[in-house]
Amino acid sequence: MSRTSKFMTEPISCDMDSPKSTPATFRETEFEKRRGVSRIEVRTGFAQVHVSEIAAPAMVGRLKVLKAVSEQQVSIDFLKLTPSGLSFLVSEDRAGAVQTVLEASGFSFVVSSGRSIVLVHAVNMRDEEGLISRIVQTVIGTNVSVDHIGDMHDRLLLVVKDADAAKVAQRFRESLIPTELER
Amino acid sequence: MNIKVMKFGGTSVATPEARMTSALRVISAKEQGFQPVVVVSAIGRRGAPYATDTLINVLKEIDPSVEPDARELDLMIACGEIMSAVIFAHTLKTLGHSAQAFRGGQAGIRTDGVYGNARIVGIHPVSLFNSIEKGAIPVVCGFQGVYVSGDGAPGGELTTLGRGGSDTSGAAIGAALKATAVEIFTDVDGVKTADPDAVPNASTLRKVTYDEVAEIAHLGAKVVHPRAAEIAMQYDIPLWVKNTFSDDEGTEIVKREKHPGRRATGVTHTGKLVYLQFDLSSAGTETERTELEARIYETMARYEINLFMLNLSPNSTGFAVPRAQYSTVADVLDGLVIPLKGKVFLFQIGRNASREVETQATLLESLGDVRRVVAELTEGCTMVSLVGHEFMQTPGLFFDVLSTLNDAQISVLQTSDSDFSLSVLIPESESNRAVRLLHDRFKLSLVS
Numbered sequence: 007m008s009r010t011s012k013f014m015t016e017p018i019s020c021d022m023d024s025p026k027s028t029p030a031t032f033r034e035t036e037f038e039k040r041r042g043v044s045r046i047e048v049r050t051g052f053a054q055v056h057v058s059e060i061a062a063p064a065m066v067g068r069l070k071v072l073k074a075v076s077e078q079q080v081s082i083d084f085l086k087l088t089p090s091g092l093s094f095l096v097s098e099d100r101a102g103a104v105q106t107v108l109e110a111s112g113f114s115f116v117v118s119s120g121r122s123i124v125l126v127h128a129v130n131m132r133d134e135e136g137l138i139s140r141i142v143q144t145v146i147g148t149n150v151s152v153d154h155i156g157d158m159h160d161r162l163l164l165v166v167k168d169a170d171a172a173k174v175a176q177r178f179r180e181s182l183i184p185t186e187l188e189r
Numbered sequence: 190m191n192i193k194v195m196k197f198g199g200t201s202v203a204t205p206e207a208r209m210t211s212a213l214r215v216i217s218a219k220e221q222g223f224q225p226v227v228v229v230s231a232i233g234r235r236g237a238p239y240a241t242d243t244l245i246n247v248l249k250e251i252d253p254s255v256e257p258d259a260r261e262l263d264l265m266i267a268c269g270e271i272m273s274a275v276i277f278a279h280t281l282k283t284l285g286h287s288a289q290a291f292r293g294g295q296a297g298i299r300t301d302g303v304y305g306n307a308r309i310v311g312i313h314p315v316s317l318f319n320s321i322e323k324g325a326i327p328v329v330c331g332f333q334g335v336y337v338s339g340d341g342a343p344g345g346e347l348t349t350l351g352r353g354g355s356d357t358s359g360a361a362i363g364a365a366l367k368a369t370a371v372e373i374f375t376d377v378d379g380v381k382t383a384d385p386d387a388v389p390n391a392s393t394l395r396k397v398t399y400d401e402v403a404e405i406a407h408l409g410a411k412v413v414h415p416r417a418a419e420i421a422m423q424y425d426i427p428l429w430v431k432n433t434f435s436d437d438e439g440t441e442i443v444k445r446e447k448h449p450g451r452r453a454t455g456v457t458h459t460g461k462l463v464y465l466q467f468d469l470s471s472a473g474t475e476t477e478r479t480e481l482e483a484r485i486y487e488t489m490a491r492y493e494i495n496l497f498m499l500n501l502s503p504n505s506t507g508f509a510v511p512r513a514q515y516s517t518v519a520d521v522l523d524g525l526v527i528p529l530k531g532k533v534f535l536f537q538i539g540r541n542a543s544r545e546v547e548t549q550a551t552l553l554e555s556l557g558d559v560r561r562v563v564a565e566l567t568e569g570c571t572m573v574s575l576v577g578h579e580f581m582q583t584p585g586l587f588f589d590v591l592s593t594l595n596d597a598q599i600s601v602l603q604t605s606d607s608d609f610s611l612s613v614l615i616p617e618s619e620s621n622r623a624v625r626l627l628h629d630r631f632k633l634s635l636v637s
Contacts, residue, residue, distance in 0.1 A: 079584045
């Protein structure tokens with residue numbers, strides 16, 4: 007074996023017995039994360055809270071909602087501002103507390119339990135032109151109702167009903183993940 | 190072999206004095222018993238004679254209407270690092286130390302072949318080991334590698350690694366050589382809690398996790414590229430960010446388990462964005478609304494538009510796009526006509542209809558039920574983000590961020606959040622003020 011082999015970390019592969027081998031013997035590795043969608047994940051146990059008809063100025067009303075929820079020591083995720091209100095996710099076991107406080111404060115709201123987050127993982131997705139649009143286009147093509155959608159640099163998150171999560175995840179696996187990767 | 194990879198950024202190799210300071214750091218590492226392997230960026234930052242953007246402009250100025258080929262562009266801009274590596278190696282020689290310069294391909298860096306934005310698929314560092322064995326200090330060009338096609342075409346195609354490429358080269362070479370450490374040298378003391386231009390009293394973080402630094406970097410901090418952090422994390426290589434020009438200890442990037450604890454880590458800002466919020470209330474049914482959404486996103490995908498801060502609500506959808514891509518978005522969406530089951534939907538960007546939209550509306554009048562889909566347009570936006578470690582689940586965090594900005598009359602157009610960050614879309618003119626306010630609100634000048 008070539009003396010250089012002792013320095014090689016496992017996933018960085020080459021023809022160890024032939025350091026002067028042609029470049030063609032070099033095998034692609036997972037050295038940097040692969041472009042595009044790499045993994046689909048489903049997280050369950052959420053409730054979607056949608057508060058609407060907040061009087062202008064909307065931000066003042068939104069802050070009242072957020073303050074009321076925070077006073078119940080409820081942590082929220084996935085906050086989105088809507089034209090006349092806001093929506094966010096809470097853990098399903100805290101949905102009752104949120105409902106109680108919003109009712110007491112007189113807000114117009116809907117709490118939808120049984121929600122899942124489908125996460126589409128893709129490295130540097132904001133730098134991959136058109137990728138986010140393709141993902142959104144794919145989910146719309148499933149005819150599943152998407153409560154909300156959010157993006158980060160390495161994943162897109164979609165809130166759907168628990169019953170639809172598996173269908174959406176499967177469509178993503180079929181449409182967006184290359185066959186050579188584990189679906 | 191106690192290898193230390195030392196990567197020097199543009200300012201660290203910009204002048205003879207800077208190169209001498211950097212070279213002395215390399216020699217010092219060697220005298221401490223390390224085997225240094227150097228990775229260099231091109232000389233100087235934007236505007237410098239051999240900086241990447243200058244080399245690009247040399248081609249573009251020939252005829253601005255003709256876009257250079259990506260392949261030729263890569264060959265051109267790779268010259269910046271080649272010059273830098275040769276000059277740095279020669280500087281080491283003048284100080285009495287044997288050194289050898291290597292192009293990325295000569296150092297064994299193989300890529301996936303995407304010009305201008307290649308990713309490293311493997312490293313075959315035989316020539317680096319041979320150089321070390323001969324007692325030399327290898328000096329490798331950052332930001333580049335070669336793509337070798339399946340038939341093993343001789344030489345391979347030179348490809349550059351895109352943004353953060355030299356940091357990525359440094360971390361990848363560190364992984365391939367099983368380095369003791371990778372040190373990223375720059376002109377600031379380490380990873381800061383905010384951009385010092387916005388917050389002069391921003392602290393230098395002494396320890397951050399790979400996750401934190403990747404998040405900070407993705408969201409605008411320029412001190413180390415997330416691709417480098419991701420490689421270092423994957424291969425468990427100690428990664429440091431240090432200042433070439435000071436003796437500050439710098440920032441150590443560590444595993445999550447070694448983190449000092451729950452905290453807000455920093456505030457960043459990034460992006461020149463345009464925000465579009467589509468009012469879909471003219472859709473009469475859920476099916477029509479879904480169809481309109483589908484057409485919007487299908488169009489964005491077809492024209493390869495990058496989207497940020499997406500949102501969907503019962504009667505609207507919205508997103509931000511990079512300002513550089515906005516003219517394409519306006520071209521394809523303003524005046525777009527979508528017929529749906531006896532109705533015609535006409536897209537309008539902005540509250541005031543363009544001449545094209547008015548012309549379309551006149552032409553479509555005879556078709557009957559014409560409905561407008563108006564996208565409210567906010568130009569001149571940017572994204573400000575609070576990054577934290579085990580911090581985003583804090584009850585009341587959204588209230589604290591939004592009320593801090595609201596109290597200062599800074600309007601927030603949209604938000605997005607992750608396990609490590611909370612971002613707000615605000616007017617770009619308020620960017621520095623928002624960063625300062627959040628930095629103060631979360632007492633980040635006390636973080637270390």
